[in-house]
Amino acid sequence: MVKKALIPVLLIAGLLFLVSSAFSAPNPLDCSGYPEPRVFLESQSWHQEPDGKIFSVQLATCFPLLQTISGPTVHFDVRGRLTGNPGIVKGLRVQIFKNGADPTLLVPLNWSCTTDCEQWFSIDVPLSKLL
Numbered sequence: 001m002v003k004k005a006l007i008p009v010l011l012i013a014g015l016l017f018l019v020s021s022a023f024s025a026p027n028p029l030d031c032s033g034y035p036e037p038r039v040f041l042e043s044q045s046w047h048q049e050p051d052g053k054i055f056s057v058q059l060a061t062c063f064p065l066l067q068t069i070s071g072p073t074v075h076f077d078v079r080g081r082l083t084g085n086p087g088i089v090k091g092l093r094v095q096i097f098k099n100g101a102d103p104t105l106l107v108p109l110n111w112s113c114t115t116d117c118e119q120w121f122s123i124d125v126p127l128s129k130l131l
Contacts, residue, residue: 026062026075026077028061028062028077028079028120031062034062034064034075036064036067036068036069037064037067038062038063038064038065038067039062039063039065040060040061040062040063041060041061041062041063041065042058042059042060043058043059043060044056044057044058045057045058053084054083054084055082055083055084055085056081056082056083056084056085057080057081057082057085058079058080058081058082058083059078059079059080059081059092060078060079060081061076061077061078061079062076062077063076069127071127072126072127072128073124073125073126073127074124074125074127075122075123075124075125076094076122076123076124076125077120077121077122078092078120078121078122078123079118079119079120079121080092080111080117080118080119080120080121081116081117081118082113082116082117083116084115084116085113085115086113086114086115087112087113088110088111088112088113089109089110089111089112089113090108090109090110091106091107091108091109092106092107092109092121092123093105093106093107094106094107094123094125094130095130105125105126105129105130107121107123107125109121
C-alpha cells in the first residue's frame, strides 16, 4: 500500500517541478530563460581624480543582440555597480543605435550609494519608445 501512495505523490511533485521550471524567471547571470537568445554585455566608465582616487560606474545586462524582438515591451535585468562613487543615481538611459537619430528612453531611478555598491534593476522598456 505504501508503494501505491508514493506514486501519485511523486507524479504530482514531478508535475509541479515541470510547471515551475516552464514559468521560471530569466537568469540575469547566465542569460538563460529569456524569450530570445541573449548575450551578457557590460559597459564601464573609469575616471581618476587629481588626488589619485579612482572611481567607476559599471552597467551590465543580458542583451538580445541581433535578435528580432516582438511585443509591446522588452525586459532587461540591469546590474549597476559603483566603486568609490558616493552619491545618488537618478536615471538609466536606454538607447538603440541605428541610422539617423537614436531614440532614447530615460528610466528614472533613485539609487543611493555611500561608497562601493551593487544593485539590480528590472525594467520593461516599451518598444514604441525606441523604434
